[in-house]
Amino acid sequence: MTEPTETQPADTQPELLFYEQGASWLWVLAGPAAGAAMAMIQLSAGYGIQWVVPGLFFVLVSGFLAIQVKAARIHTSVELTTEKLRQGTEVTLTDEIVRVYPEATGSETPKWQYARALGELTGVPRGRTGIGLRLTNDRTAQAWARKHRQLRAALTNLIEERIPPEPAP
Incomplete structure (x- = not known):
């Protein structure tokens, strides 16, 4: 019987790609x-x-x-790792994310802005900007963050590592 040469701890954390706390405790001052x-x-x-x-x-x-502040830290915090995207208390596996839609520009509203916002809130929280996501099973949703450009870049890099970008027509 041979023993494995490398062992990994059972509680290894996946790499944290993006984090945003919901609110600061300094407001209590x-x-x-x-x-x-x-x-x-x-x-x-x-x-x-x-x-x-x-x-x-x-x-x-x-x-x-x-x-x-406690409620904001629970319901409006964002965490992205290589395995999951957590928006508030809702967790979406990154394997379910197929595409990140481009930023909304111009006067026309893109269809993804009418999609359900991730998290348990009824919409994108105030002070945050939505990011359109295409999910598996032809679903559309909105991720959101204060630093939305950083989250968009992290999501795009994560998806492109897993799924190569579509060729331009």
Whole structure:
């Protein structure tokens, strides 16, 4: 009986080609800023600082923003590896992606812009730009990202490595 000469760890991660977090935790700092602003307003009015109102602003604004940032980090993050494209919580295998459509130019809207956006959201999230994808079984979908040109380039390179580009007519 012979033993294999090379062993690979079972938990090897595929190469990360593109990543975009949904939102930054720095937004939560608006809570302390709101509390400090309320304290300054109280001081400038000549009442002295009563900690209930600044404390309430601190807690409410920080709490609300923390919930918003957590949701954005879950639902609007993007990750592309050699094996999968994750948009929010939806995962699409890269083997299912057949083609990346060209960027929309001109006044006419391409058909792919009417396609379903990947992810569990109802459309392309605000501040992101859609990227048309042709999937297996004659399906069309939209990937999206803030840095859409970088994601488009990474997807195009990944697809061209797997499927050679179609010859020009």
